[in-house]
Amino acid sequence: MVENTSLPSIWSSARRPRPGSEQPTSNEGQTPDSPSVGDQRSKFQHDYDRLLFSTPVRRLADKTQVWPMDENDSVRTRLTHSHEVANLARSIGVRVYLNSPEEFEHSGIGNDALLNVIQPILLATGLGHDLGNPPFGHQGEAAISRWFENRQNWIFSKTNEGGTQLEQSQAVPEQLRLEFTRFDGNPQALRLLTRLQTHVDRVGLDLTAATLAAGLKYPNSFANVDKKNPIRKKGGYFSSEMDVVNWVREKTGLKEGQRHPLTWIMEACDDIAYSVLDVDDVLKKQVMSPDDVLVVLQRSLENDSTVSRLLLRFEDVEKKPFRADAQRDIKIQYLRAFFIEALVTHASEQFIRNLGPIFDFNHQKPLMDSSELCEALKTIAKNYAFKNPQVLKAEALGAAALDGLMSAFWSAISDRSDLDDIESRKRTARSSYIYSLISPNYVYQACVPNESCSEANGIRYRELRLLTDMISGMTDTYAMRLWKEIQAIPDVSSP
Template structure:
């Protein structure tokens, strides 16, 4: 068997059970036996596997910014993710066309499908209610940090012989959807060999937005400021790095493109929703752009102003004219930011392909992008309806986590996560936990597992369950919990 060399574009898939002992991954090194004559590349199949997965469908009922029940024309996490995927493919194509040979990989069979895949997947691990949901989950653990990482219960006086390490506690107190995404696609989806969606090494590497563990998190380095993968996925990350040649802290080059397109989507399309909801008009946004000294002479401002003039001359109805103007503004802003992002990536290509972790995101210093983010902050994220939804969602998550934690802990045998629940409420909660999440937790708990590792697996199961919920499911469950009789 020939030894494969690491490559950023590794088509390898993780070994099936038994292949590790056999000393190789030849059967899964490139493409599955049944697909050797397929027109689809390994990376095109990665995208397809994601597209048809349950976590992607659930994004349709997860908040982007606006509450889910107010306006079905504004964006959800699903529409946002499709837009990021489309923008990433477009940006990658621009860069590859302008700087031929930069990626040293086929544009259509490798670059585009990986960007499609990671754009679609980038928010899969986000809990209900967006970033406020992440904050609420972290706060739940923070409120209990005096005992949950060190003792069996709040009343326990002795504590674990070996508490959960301080740095590792950040996986919970600073809960983030990015490492949950990696866990979701590699561990938690059902698979005959326990491989999740069984994605290629290159796609998984590009999916790692923050390529560091809790031990190496560094809030002063943008690419390292958050936990990028959990301890439970360390073995998978080690395999990814063996296949791609990347090391701790090193980002895959395509990750920079996905991050930039997420910024483009947030900055432009959140403002797009602000206009669609009538909170600010296209003319309001254009006027603000013209009033900014560093923006008023930007080429896209002149293009937008001229497009608006043509719309006004056509004498459309008020609402039709508004929608046409929104479309023009979106298109010209998107074109401008993608041009900026492509130029920035090419200018920084040497550092990106040298895997320098200290770089700023490629749109970090974009005047246009930062202006649009400030508009979204003023008109969307500070909107009373949005703030109310976030507050309600945070309260719901807090109660839901307590409800499931009681069920996880209330079992007959501590070393058997599947053992009988002791109360009716615990049995009800346990019946709602996804069987594949329980299977994964059971894999980590045996009679030989030390107490602190059992606790870690319990907390991981809790975050798996809650982060996987949709907004509607969480709100309905919160209502069901409140309706239960209090003992």
């Protein structure tokens, strides 16, 4: 394991300095929830444990994977999806390390790295990769982005619609506006992990530099987005977390646009889960049968060995004296197991084949981009899950609720007596009530200045960040229930 945190290392176990100090508290990284003497866990194992027991992870149980607010307990939520991604990542990590331990050791870790460094980092990043997603998944991201796009002629630069121009120091600079009009859950996850979780020293969950680096799927700012580059096609962090990113890079030696090697594995496992396990949910919902899936795959894939092997297994199942429903369940299990094995093998082989460029930070192509099976399964999920009328209806209802909630909370945040003080007295009882629902920790973060990025200190940027913090932290059920409650409260200021 790496114990010397003074030198840059992609495996750095350093934790962030405490306010007013260049170093963490005594017994580096110790907090009130730190383990007792004799605890043999590595700092990366601490990271995973902190995530596992955190409130945001539990909230994932009520956030959409594909089927919003579904009553079928067998259908996946963001929580089950994240656990599966974490498990797949650990499996691939084991395969690639055991195949080429010398490459990992050359990068700065010892022979205990698999257990104490690689596995816990992969488990942590898999579990935490979707924490920033708002209610209703990617449709929630789109709804938030659309709300800002529809108001971009005034929301960033004026007191209100039709109002006066904000002073330059108060308005949101042009270069930061994409953080809202292209809102994404990935940078929100980093903010949640490092800012929004309550901590005695205001460092969120206080994760290590290596774990934070591995979780940075897009290692670039919104200003440096490159649609042609797969690892820079989106903004990976908000300006409000620039100080955290700078600290991570100081400790790991990574630069803008450079991915941590383990990030490739986490991304591949997310792709595997989206392909295989979203199709598994389609089968659980009985939208398709296992035989239907194989028919579709036979048409799109020629002479695929996994499909051929599954056909033989299906024939064996049909020869057994099982009832039709039991045969269906057994076939679903075979589909899931065979597809996961095939895709995990593909991801492992791609990682091993590209070890040099990956550890030199020159690799650009996602591991699963060359898998025809993965692409074919994603197409099935797209056509039979994401385009399912039940899913589309729930997403439409969720998008309408989020749009209404965005407007209601914006009114509550902005409808106050003192423009320069976010916490000043609200003008109406309705605004006071809605504002009271916002987490005090979110409010605190909106009120404290950010010394690392003066551009993110403007009052309007901090107001809008408070708005997105509140909305993205909601679960599906809470968002729908709250929207119904708020609709019942008259807005006496409306004409």
